Amino acid sequence: MLDLLRSYLGSTLTPGQANNQLWALIYVLIIFAGVSVAVMTMNWVERKALAHFQVRLGPMRVGPHGLLQPIADAIKLLIKEDIIPSEADKFVFWIAPLIGLLASFTVYTVVPFGPSQAVSDMNIGILFMLGVSSLAVLGVVMAGWASNSHYPLIGALRSSAQMVSYEVAMGLAVVSAILMTSLHGLGLYGVSKFGDGTGTLSMIGIVQAQQEQHVWFLFKFFPLGFMAFGIFAIAMIAETNRAPFDLPEAESELTAGYHTEYSGLRWSLFMLAEYAAMIAVSSIAVTLWLGGWMRPFPNWLSGSAWDLVFSLFAGLTFVALAVIAFVGVVRMPRHSYFRVQTIGLAGFGLLLALIGILLLGIVIGAKVSHHDILNRTTEGMTNVYWFLFKVAVFMYLYIWYRATWPRYRFDQLMRVGWKVMLPVSLGVLIVTAIVGVILG
């Protein structure tokens, strides 16, 4: 077992590159479980955060502070009657949510959580991600069509038009980031690690390019990086059908859009796919512009001391969450009704604290003993933590947008997509190329 661990931890390659099928399988399982848990957490966080934006409490009954609410929801959805309309196209109706789910989960095979913490590093990583995530629209379209009802059909038409339109601007923004990987500060047609002035499409390669150039692409060629990132950040909300671009499921207009006729488990698959896609596109944005797994301020606060400080963050986050939980325990009403909840919350806090202490222990242990495995674990943990931290910021932004903005109208959405985003992203791409060639 230890050998197995060592065989993995000793490797600086991803399981896919190292052709290590067992580890690849374990990775796939970890990611699948992790994404599912993340979606559940996101569900809870969204409900609570949205509630607090809106001067209410959100779920409070199921578990302390509604912590078990996602599980209760999941159980409810699982045991709910699964209704298939009699006039629906049964097979397509049945397979549509699976396609959406498949598309949004397949993307995770190339998400680089760290330099070697990815299932595989594909040569065409970003292309693969964009392509596969664009398949999600098929699930939506099929669901809308198969329901054989007006509202889902309109929802499906809207979403296919919307996703195809925003994919264009999104793709161009991505291209300008890829272009930056090749513009290396080596002057005209300089030779870089990636060959003769050519960049890379590999997700890990993109982050490594940022590492080598000592700049997050967000800040490169200011403000071009910002603009490309902004376009991507807007387009990715439209791609995932979230507010303020949630027209395909606009409840006040189309009742529930493409999944109006869905219920129970199938409906929950759509939700799972939507949230998984949100996390996936956020991780694309993080990889392309926010330096992927790199910790903040690698230039400004450099040195091994700062490295240590930033690697402590992972444990400290859990400890902070544990402290919040314990504050919640203290503030629980002293009444026998709340005893179980108080104990549950305390247990949860304890769990968080234990994880936090474990993580801190690994970091400190590595610092003290300089053991190889501990060192590599610390490194991997820190990388994954910062990656997830950045993704979590995006997730919070999604909630924030939803609480703040009204919904766009369809023609306005299209106008923004084609008349604003597309020209701007084209312009950014061209200017990036020119600036890159001039400045190198």
Add this chain to the structure above:
Amino acid sequence: MTPVATPFFFYLLSGLAIAGGLLVITRRNAIHSALALIVTLLAIAGLYLMLYAPFVAGVQIIVYAGGIMVLFLFVIMLVSLERTAKERQFNRMWPVGLLAGCSLLALFMSVYAKGKGLFVERGPQLPESENTQQIGIMLYGEAGRMGQYTFAFEIASLLLLVAILGAVIMAKKRI
């Protein structure tokens, strides 16, 4: 990375592709045909990956499965086909068509059978990791030189422009 279980995946993917193709031309409902075509396209993308052509596979997924097929589905939904689905699906010339197809297949097979020795693996295999870069260089050129296909690439972009204009004009409300 060395591929695993190549024959297995080859037969799986090609089986999927051919089954999808069969469904495309036999389904009564155009949506089902389109879905079968998507299966075929994705299977072919897999075959490209097995042929060490990852960039083409990516293009296949993005452009075909994500773009063209969505367009197809969109159009099929716009022209509601309930009536068409109830009608006769094959035209009166179907035996001729079938015959032509079968003879074409026979022709191919005989050519392959005769020329078996021609199709062997040869030539240096480019590393997969540089596939995209090499294609990029061929399309755009490198170090100030025009690539081999730069001119053709520009023409292709012109073709797309014309196609966009044509499609927009065609789809306009009243021509």
Add this chain to the structure above:
Amino acid sequence: MLSAKCQVLRLMVPVTTIHYLVVAAALFVLGVIGVLTRRNVVIVLMSIELILNAVNLNLVAFSRMWGGLHGQVFSIFVVVDAAAEAAVGLGILIAFFRNNETINVDEIDLLKW
């Protein structure tokens, strides 16, 4: 266990270029039959996509065989062409359907309405 399975699979015939060519030929023939026999224009267009894909598969297989990239580059051009063809074809189809309420090839037998 896993490796044993791999061994079994490796015992099968190695996949060579001709395997791909046979698949491509099958798809091509299916496409041709579809174009020749179906009445629904949308399905005819989809059959054309099948044909183009068969061609692409051939190109990529040959590119692999010769070790060059020209086939792959050419297949990208074919994809571009397919996109243009689909856009224009479907545009015509929409315009036609709007005027005539039919998308059967048999009934599209006049040049002007």
Add this chain to the structure above:
Amino acid sequence: MNAQADPENALTNLDLETSERPHLDSNELIINMGPQHPATHGVLRVILRLDGEKVLGTECVIGYLHRGVEKIGENRTYTMFNPYVDRMDYVAAVSNGLGYCQTVEKLLNVEAPPRANYVRVILTELNRIASHQLWLGTHALDIGAMTPLFYTFRDREEILKIFEKYCGARLTTHAFRIGGCQYETYRGFEKEVKNYLQYLAPHIDEYEELLTTNRIWLERTKKVGVISAADAIALGVTGPVLRASGVKWDIRKAQPYANYSAFDFDIPTGENGDTYDRYLVRMAEMRQSLRIIEQAVNGIPEGPIMAKVPKVIKPPVGEVYHSIEAPKGELGYFIVSDGSTQPYRVRVRPPSFVNLQALDIMVRGLLVADVVAVIGTLDIVLGEVDR
């Protein structure tokens, strides 16, 4: 709008003139919005004829909430009918009661005492604020902004608490009686109302902060559902919808009732008659209501709260029409008395019903999403439309 249209044949009445080839266009679609739909504010059914997403015509089918309030009025005594009117516009029940009581008072030739009038004004204006808050929340929700709904409901709750303390009911208050108010104000009433004024003013700013300059809100509401002043007058549209088109018509100023002439307030008007102007007008009206309440609660006189009214109300033979400015527009009551204890005929002129007529001309040529916005901006209450 054919109010009495047979729902089965409703589609045949749909106006087809807007399309050149009514039966050939492949994109045309007929959609049934409602009666069970999250954005129709109750059980309104709108049949939409769409070209893609563009609205070619609409037809409202109403009557799903018809309870025959007017007919009930003929079978109840004047006093007994009073609670029924609360059930028409249930979000502005106090205004409904005020209109009815004043109409009967006019018929009886009775004047409510000044103190009663002040209390009436305070409660009615509070109710106007509550109604506008509910409108704002649901309207914003229809356009996709979730958060204002919770803000407005938080603040509306305080108004409902005042109502509950005053008369024991929160929604259908039955606050007024013919001849005045039944209840004297509770202890601390003035203080609570004043506190509420202090509390609400910054909160209205908060609503505005969320929406007034929000880009998406502007895009969704500007130039949407435009109705010209001439059209509005021709259709009999009243209330904020009329004022947003630039017509300065407010019954509180034009035909002052219940002591309104004593208060100093402005009539906010818009210019373009679009959804955004209606939004601004209603927001301004909330502020004006605060002004009125402040003046009323500061100047509330001592004295009786109920005029001398006979126990059994038997008005003289005759007919009377009286209208007040309800939150949604002109709320009029027409009562014919045959000298008995029961009205011979009661007819209500409900603002929602009349305003709903404007829906069709407001949404033609817009998109489905705008229909939702326009239904929201008309601020209809189906209880009042169907009665």
